[in-house]
Structures are given as C-alpha cells and as structure tokens.
Amino acid sequence: MMATLKRILVGRPLKTTELGEQKLNKRKALAILSSDALSSVAYGPEQILIVLFTVGAAAFWYSIPIAIGVLILLLALIASYRQIIFSYPHGGGAYVVSKENLGTYTGLIAGGSLLVDYILTVAVSVSAGTDAITSAFPSLHEYTVPIAIIFVILITLLNLRGVTESASVLAYPVYLFVLALLLLIGVGIFNIVTGNVHTNVQLSFGEPIAGISLFLLLKAFSSGSSALTGVEAISNAIPNFKSPAPNNAAKTLVAMGTLLAILFIGIVVLAYFYGVTPRGDVTVVSQIAEQTFGRNFMYFFIQGTTALILILAANTGYSAFPLLAVNLAKDKFIPRMFMMRGDRLGYSNGIMILGLLSIVLIIVFKGQTEHLIPLYALGVFIPFTLSQSGMVVKWMKSKPKGWISKLIINSVGAIISLIVCMMFFLTKFSQVWPVLVFLPIILYFFLRVRKHYEAVGEQLSVAATEANIPIEGNVMIIPVAGITHVVENSLNYAKSLHPEQIIAVYIAFEKEEESAFEQKWNQWQPDVRLVTLHSPYRSIIQPLSKFIHIIERKAHESNYQVTVVIPQFIPKKGWHNILHNQSSFLIRTHLLHHKNVILTTVPYHFKK
Numbered sequence: 001m002m003a004t005l006k007r008i009l010v011g012r013p014l015k016t017t018e019l020g021e022q023k024l025n026k027r028k029a030l031a032i033l034s035s036d037a038l039s040s041v042a043y044g045p046e047q048i049l050i051v052l053f054t055v056g057a058a059a060f061w062y063s064i065p066i067a068i069g070v071l072i073l074l075l076a077l078i079a080s081y082r083q084i085i086f087s088y089p090h091g092g093g094a095y096v097v098s099k100e101n102l103g104t105y106t107g108l109i110a111g112g113s114l115l116v117d118y119i120l121t122v123a124v125s126v127s128a129g130t131d132a133i134t135s136a137f138p139s140l141h142e143y144t145v146p147i148a149i150i151f152v153i154l155i156t157l158l159n160l161r162g163v164t165e166s167a168s169v170l171a172y173p174v175y176l177f178v179l180a181l182l183l184l185i186g187v188g189i190f191n192i193v194t195g196n197v198h199t200n201v202q203l204s205f206g207e208p209i210a211g212i213s214l215f216l217l218l219k220a221f222s223s224g225s226s227a228l229t230g231v232e233a234i235s236n237a238i239p240n241f242k243s244p245a246p247n248n249a250a251k252t253l254v255a256m257g258t259l260l261a262i263l264f265i266g267i268v269v270l271a272y273f274y275g276v277t278p279r280g281d282v283t284v285v286s287q288i289a290e291q292t293f294g295r296n297f298m299y300f301f302i303q304g305t306t307a308l309i310l311i312l313a314a315n316t317g318y319s320a321f322p323l324l325a326v327n328l329a330k331d332k333f334i335p336r337m338f339m340m341r342g343d344r345l346g347y348s349n350g351i352m353i354l355g356l357l358s359i360v361l362i363i364v365f366k367g368q369t370e371h372l373i374p375l376y377a378l379g380v381f382i383p384f385t386l387s388q389s390g391m392v393v394k395w396m397k398s399k400p401k402g403w404i405s406k407l408i409i410n411s412v413g414a415i416i417s418l419i420v421c422m423m424f425f426l427t428k429f430s431q432v433w434p435v436l437v438f439l440p441i442i443l444y445f446f447l448r449v450r451k452h453y454e455a456v457g458e459q460l461s462v463a464a465t466e467a468n469i470p471i472e473g474n475v476m477i478i479p480v481a482g483i484t485h486v487v488e489n490s491l492n493y494a495k496s497l498h499p500e501q502i503i504a505v506y507i508a509f510e511k512e513e514e515s516a517f518e519q520k521w522n523q524w525q526p527d528v529r530l531v532t533l534h535s536p537y538r539s540i541i542q543p544l545s546k547f548i549h550i551i552e553r554k555a556h557e558s559n560y561q562v563t564v565v566i567p568q569f570i571p572k573k574g575w576h577n578i579l580h581n582q583s584s585f586l587i588r589t590h591l592l593h594h595k596n597v598i599l600t601t602v603p604y605h606f607k608k
Helices: 002-010 016-022 026-042 044-052 057-087 093-102 104-136 138-160 163-193 214-228 245-274 284-293 297-312 314-330 348-364 370-398 403-427 435-460 485-496 511-524 541-557 574-579 583-591
Strands: 473-480 501-508 529-534 560-570 597-605
Touching: 026 044, 026 104, 026 163, 026 214, 026 245, 026 297, 026 314, 044 057, 044 214, 044 245, 044 284, 057 093, 057 214, 057 245, 057 370, 057 403, 093 104, 093 314, 093 370, 104 138, 104 297, 104 314, 104 348, 104 370, 104 435, 138 297, 138 314, 138 348, 163 245, 163 284, 163 297, 214 245, 214 370, 214 403, 245 284, 284 297, 297 314, 314 348, 370 403, 370 435, 473 485, 473 541, 485 501, 485 560, 485 597, 501 511, 501 541, 511 529, 529 541, 541 560, 541 583, 560 583, 583 597
Parallel strands: 473 501, 473 560, 501 529, 560 597
Antiparallel strands: none
C-alpha cells in the first residue's frame, strides 16, 4: 500500500541512465532558479521606502539613487558569479570558492550560512505568500500555519518528482509574474510620460532633505539589497543544467539579472512618481497596480501572480539546498545520506530535510516570519562577501589573462557586500544577532561530523595497526520464550552451523515456571543445554544481558565468538505487529551495544 501511494505521489523510479533527461534547459532553469530573486521585487523596493519614510515622504526621491546603487551591486554580483560558474563548473558556489581560496573554516561559514538561508527561503516565501492569500480572504487568517504547511508539503512532493517535472509546473507562474510586472511598468511609465498620473511628490528631484544622513541612506540601501537574495542559486545548481552546463548557467544568470534589474528599478520609479507611501495593510506593488489599472482584472492578475511567485520562490531553496548539501557531504562535513539520489534521480534526502526544517520554522514562528527577512538577507550577503573575496585571492594568485578586470569586478562586489553586511549588524542587530549563535553551532557540527568520518575511516582501513584476533570457535545463545515452531526454526539454523556449544536461555518470572519449563525442554531438546534465569522484576533484558556478558568474558579467554540467535516471527500483515510485545526487537536493540557479540535474527513467517 505504501509503495503504491509513493508511486502516485512521487512517480515511477527512473533509471540512472535517464539522468540526462532530468537536466534543465535555460528556459526552465530561469523559472526554477530565479523565482526567489524575482519575487524579492515584491518587497525590496518597499523596504527602501519604509526606511526613508522615517524622515518623511519628501525623502522618497532618494529611493532612485539608492535603487541605482542596488543595481550596481547586482551588476557586480552577476559579473562575479558568472566568473565563479566558469571557474567552478561543478557547482558549490560560495562554499567551494571560499573553501579553496580562503580556507576550510571560511568555506564552512559560507556553506552553513547558505544552508540556513535556504531553509529561511522556504519558510519566509511560503509565509509571505500565505499572508497574501489570507489578506484577500480574511476568514482564512486563523489557518495561516496549516495553509503554509500544506504549501510546503506540495512543493516538497513536486520536487521529489524530479527537477524537470517541477520546473515544467513552476515555469508558468514565474513567467506570468514577469509578464504582469512588465505590463504594469510599461503602462505606468506611459501614464507618467503622457501626464495621466497625479503625482504627490512634494519636492523636485535632487533637493536636499533635512534629517537625511549617510547612515540612514546606507540603512535604506542595505534594506533594498534584500531584493538580491537568490542571485547565488544558479552557481550552486550548475550540475542541474543541460550540457554545456557552465555556458547555459552563465546565460541564465545574465537573463535573471536583466529581468531583476528591469523589474526592480521599474517599481522604484513608479512608486516615486505615483507618490506611493508604504502602508502596513497594502503593499507598494498593490498600490501601484490599483492606481494604474483600478481594481479590475489586471489588478487581481498582478496580485494573484505576485502571491503565487512569493510561494513558489521557496522552490529556489529546493533546487540549491540539495546540491550544496552534496558538496558538503562529499567533503564529509554532513551525513553522506545527502549524496544519495532518490527514485526520481533527485537528492531526495536533502529535499525532505529542507521541507521538514521549513515546517518546523513555520510552526515555531506561527507563520509570521517577516522579522526574519533581515536575517534571511544577511545569510546571503555573508556568502556574497566571502565568495567574492575568495575570487580576489584566486586572481591574485593565479593571474590569468585579463585578471586585472576580473579582480576589479570581484573587489567592488566584495567591498559593497561587506558594507551591506556591516549595515545589517549596525542597524538591525536585534533581528540578525542569531547569526552569531547558529553559525558557531553549525561550524561545530560540521567539524564533529568530519572528525567522526575520519575516525571511522582509520578504523575500517585494512592498513590499521590493530590486529584482528582469530576466532577459534563459536558459542551460540538463543533466547527462548517457549516451545514453539519459531524456537525450533532458530535451533535448526544454529545446529546447521555446527557451533562448539548451543545454549538456550529462558527467562522465568515465577519460580514454578523454571522447573516446569526445564522438564518440557529436556523431553523436547535433550541435546541442547538450557539455562533458566529468574527475573523477580519481570525484566527480560537485564538478566539476559548479564548472562551474555558472563559467557562473553569466558569465551574471550578461548578466542571463541559469542553469537546471539534471536527467534522472530513475522506476521503476514504488517499491522499485526502491534498485537505482539516485540521482545525480539527490544533484545536486538539492546545487544547492539555489546562490543563482542554477533547478532543473528532468524525469521519465521506466518502463513495467515
């Protein structure tokens, strides 16, 4: 039944040879990997206006030069990550660049920041999209958390079905959003040029405003830079592209940067000339759309596609998180299970873990994750800074042809990204301080996992100095609960191996049981030694474990191996297991920690 349900939800398994069919072309890759960056247009310009509004609406003209500054940073990031794509075509992005050029610890900081950021991407995007839905339908507001969780589950299942299948579904909403905003910007600019817009701009462009400081402008710039989250996703996901992957990834990155720049500056310009003021109950995009089209079909089309892309922006995390996890797992910093491909050739463990952690975050913060946006943005700008600094070091060391221009591009990007990081700490410390807590914890986790794998590797190596003690014989211990076919099946198996000794162990809770069972046993299996143990506290594990420990110590002196043969019956239907006490499972679980004991389970299958 579970297998059938899995096939319905996830689809049929794919052969390894079908991996090439799961690669993305540029059109699908642009949709699936750009949704996070493009969706930030819905709130990035508004973040700038919110900061400037503390001085007054007259300061809104500063939003245009600030937006131009954000575009300069975007240009530096696009140029930088384009160089990263060709320099590191196997993916990994900021983690790989930082690790190879700035050292392992720096790489782990970048990798850890991005892993957490992708979790925040899913939680914040889905919560923002859910808020847009509940704003349109207030009666659903009390169901915010369940709705958000349902969206996470649906996106998780969609990604488990494979990269190309999820891209095919998600491409349409993303391109509809782009079309909707391009229409909005086009009509809006036409209205401005033809004088069909009543502007509320109080002062002419460029006039100084009292109360404006460099600190405030930098704060507005860092807030607006939140629109650049997701730019790095393409460099992490190069292996998902069709061949030639680096070329296709680079072209997709440029296309994403171009669209993001047009949409971002377009919304900022319209907001300024429309005289839009940020409000808590209505977004800036909603106000622009209403003034441009009125509350008609086009208005609801724009609002609907905006809400949809905010939810689907979570998919960028599903595309990039598993591939980043693969690179960390290859370097033995996180569990190797993240390297395993699922039935549909995707890294399903990474996809499921991302979905699970996102749901936990949504539940903990009750679906209201707006105050995590600064932390979400900072989680990207730390890797931005480290990756571009790493590229600076790379060019200075290798000095390839044309390295001076590449060095300048990465240096400018690194400096601006560092300024943005510092501004987040200076102006929004109350919201971003958790990064100072979780990054050391993640770094410690990475190093502990690596240390474990190194220790395991040393012990498993055939070149290890520790000599193996030869096994001279075998002593088999069989816990028995009665005289049954299950026990008989295990005894026959043990006898077929011709061990030096077979010991059956019976745990009795009452004294009268011991002698009665011994008499039955001697008549049934006179050639097999029986040991009865009295358990006054009705425990099976404690007396059995103590007995095995005694035998183990004696066997060790003669270089004998102790094997515990555990009889276990297997019901025909899985749910029948809850009708039994599962003693064999408890014994096996406990004895796994006995260092010098081998466990063998002998199943006996019921026919009905």
